[in-house]
Amino acid sequence: MGLRCPRETQKMLKGLLTEDIPLKLIALTVGFSLWFVVNFGTRVPVTVEKPVEILHPQQGFSYHLSVKKVKIKLLLIERLMPEDVVEGVKAYVDVRGLSEGSYTLKVQVETPFKFLAFPESVHPEYVKVKISKAPPEGDR
Numbered sequence: 001m002g003l004r005c006p007r008e009t010q011k012m013l014k015g016l017l018t019e020d021i022p023l024k025l026i027a028l029t030v031g032f033s034l035w036f037v038v039n040f041g042t043r044v045p046v047t048v049e050k051p052v053e054i055l056h057p058q059q060g061f062s063y064h065l066s067v068k069k070v071k072i073k074l075l076l077i078e079r080l081m082p083e084d085v086v087e088g089v090k091a092y093v094d095v096r097g098l099s100e101g102s103y104t105l106k107v108q109v110e111t112p113f114k115f116l117a118f119p120e121s122v123h124p125e126y127v128k129v130k131i132s133k134a135p136p137e138g139d140r
Contacts, residue, residue: 043075045120048086052107052127056096063095066128070107075118088112091122093129103129 049071054063070091089112093105104126109119 043077043118046074046076046086048072048074048089050089050091053090053092054129055092055094055108058095060134061100061131062134064130064132065093066130067124070127071123072109072119073121073123074111075120077116085111085113085117089117089119093127095129095131098129098131100131100133103131105129 049069051069052065052067054065057063072089072091074086074089076085090110091107092110093107095103095105105128106126107122107124109122111117111119
């Protein structure tokens with residue numbers, strides 16, 4: 001095999017870059033996806049304990065929870081376990097539209113970065129919430 005002249009080499013390189021662009025983009029996407037899975041695919045279970053917050057409380061009512069804290073099992077990406085992700089996890093019950101009485105509500109979990117920390121389970125999954133009218137300000 002002999003040496004090619006510079007003009008033929010330029011033509012060959014130009015052809016490599018400009019031909020079959022859709023196939024090259026597919027190959028690039030598949031390659032990046034495989035790299036991402038290999039580097040960031042391992043998830044590690046971590047258990048954290050968080051207080052249960054009350055979402056959308058109404059004025060004039062007091063709320064009493066049967067459980068103050070819940071244990072949350074998170075699946076975190078092993079290489080990216082910043083404390084900010086774990087600290088940003090919130091557990092809450094939504095009391096919007098509820099009046100006086102006792103209710104059993106499901107605990108909802110919210111994470112700041114859903115692809116970094118995935119909530120696998122919550123214990124207890126349900127909490128009892130007792131809603132009563134709050135005494136007037138002067139009676140406290």
